[in-house]
Amino acid sequence: MALKATIYKADLQIADMDRNFYETQSLTLARHPSETDERMMVRLVAFAIHANEALTFTKGLFDVEEPDIWQKDLTGAIQLWIEVGQPDEKVILKASGRSEHVYVYSYAATSHIWWKALANKVERCKNLTVINLNADATEQLARMAQRTMQLQCTIQDGQIWLTDGTTTVEVGRETFKGER
Numbered sequence: 001m002a003l004k005a006t007i008y009k010a011d012l013q014i015a016d017m018d019r020n021f022y023e024t025q026s027l028t029l030a031r032h033p034s035e036t037d038e039r040m041m042v043r044l045v046a047f048a049i050h051a052n053e054a055l056t057f058t059k060g061l062f063d064v065e066e067p068d069i070w071q072k073d074l075t076g077a078i079q080l081w082i083e084v085g086q087p088d089e090k091v092i093l094k095a096s097g098r099s100e101h102v103y104v105y106s107y108a109a110t111s112h113i114w115w116k117a118l119a120n121k122v123e124r125c126k127n128l129t130v131i132n133l134n135a136d137a138t139e140q141l142a143r144m145a146q147r148t149m150q151l152q153c154t155i156q157d158g159q160i161w162l163t164d165g166t167t168t169v170e171v172g173r174e175t176f177k178g179e180r
Contacts, residue, residue, distance in 0.1 A: 005030035009148050010044060014051050016155040021051060029057060038107065038142035042084050042133060043068050045141065045162060045171055046105045048153040050080060067095060086114040089121040096125040104130045106176075107138040115176045122177075129178025133171055140169045 008029040015022050027047070031040050047055060047069055054073070058066040071080035081099035083091065086106050095102045102125065106114065111132045122128060144151075144164050154161045160171040 003033040005032055007031075007147075008040065008145070011150050012044065012048060013152040014048050014155075015153070016048075016051070018155055018158065023051065025051060027057070030059075036142065037145035038138050039084060041141035041145055042105055042107050042138055044151070045133070045153070045160065046082050046084060046103070048162070049155065049160065050082065050103070055080070070099070086111065089118055092118075092122045092125060092128060096122070096128055100127060102128045103178075104128070105133055106130065107133040107135060109135040111135070111176075119177065130176040131178075132174045132176055134173065137169050137171045140167070141171070143167070144169070 008031055010025075010027045010029065012025045012027055013023075014025065025047075027044070029040055029044065031037075043057070047057070050069070050071070052071065055069060055071045058068065058070055067081045068084045069080075069082035070078055073079055078099040079101065081095040081102045083095065083102070083104045084107075086108065087104060092102065092104065108114070115130065115132070141162060144162070144167055146164075149164060152163050152165075158173075160173070162169050162171060
């Protein structure tokens with residue numbers, strides 16, 4: 001018998017002062033049985049960073065042909081492909097060929113080792129941005145995960161804060177490749 005996803009609901013208020021984007025999103029996140037709370041919350045932060053009306057969560061871990069998050073234009077062409085974790089070079093190269101822009105959000109304490117081994121293999125991907133989120137911060141985000149969440153995300157001058165009203169986490173990030 002196949003295991004089913006656990007459903008999480010999040011009302012996410014986004015105040016992105018860097019992009020002048022202010023909106024509340026009611027999100028449904030299907031957490032794959034093998035996915036951790038930390039990874040799910042990183043998906044949520046990645047969504048907040050790129051939020052707009054066309055951005056959607058995909059089947060993610062349930063379908064290896066899709067990213068975690070994507071944005072398509074009205075013709076169905078992929079504009080934005082977002083992966084979370086430490087994908088291998090084949091996934092990144094495929095994404096780079098299929099999408100206008102590719103973002104990878106890594107978050108583990110071992111991300112520097114992963115990136116060092118991968119950097120030369122994906123150097124030709126000019127549309128790739130790889131961002132490492134602070135591992136201590138993402139561990140704190142994992143503790144905020146609840147089946148029903150009321151969250152506020154503020155982005156200003158490149159800084160990201162996520163709060164549930166009780167706990168506030170500043171999510172530091174380091175760019176490995178791409179936008180600085």
